[in-house]
Amino acid sequence: MMTNLMPCQGFLMSGDESPSVDCCSKAQALDKQFAASDKPDREDVECTDVMSNLSPCQGFLMKGDESPSVACCSGAQAVDKQFQDSDKPDRESICLCLNNALKKLPIDPMKAADLPFLCNLIMDPNIDCPE
Template identity: 65%
Template sequence: MSSNIIPTYSVLVLILMSVCFVLANADAECEDVNSNLLIPCEGFLMSGGDSPNTACCNGAQIIDKQFQESDCPDREAICLCLKNAAQTLPIDLQKAAKLPALCNLTYISIDPNIDCSK
């Protein structure tokens, strides 16, 4: 019976380590999203700005490229950061929907209803 406990315990430890890695990775991704996209784009996304400034588009393109070059857990973390921002911050969702076209983004969007598992 004790031989069954050790493999079960090992699997549990591996699962917990994976969850911790994903959560730590998500925090790092959100820091990048905040500093590169949300803060520079605040004037456009949350205020009265008519168009995104250069810093906004440059930062958004950094996140877009990071998303493109990342593996699935990092992509999901980036997506969840953007989704959470859209759900919790006073972002003008109509402006957010225009951001990809205005800044030449291919992969990312700020959408409260996006399915980040895909």
């Protein structure tokens, strides 16, 4: 069952000062979904941090936005920089986090593949993760 983050839209995209209780409960449910994956993330790279950086991309990746927002590209560039600056185990953790998101969230795979080009990322969208 997918976690719907619509209650967080005001906080993530509209400038609300704090998230609603419903938003927090949905975010916690999402965190539990990621924590339940077969391979836990390394302590050095938290999947929740990666997903938090990418949360402004929801409109582009999961909704009808035609292009990523500036905030989306900023977050994606932060993840890209973390990936480039990391050692192999941390890169694998980031990769697994992103792959888990693609499997568990209603992300448009074509838009996900376009994001590196649209946001000037170095990370190859076709990188192979460990199983």
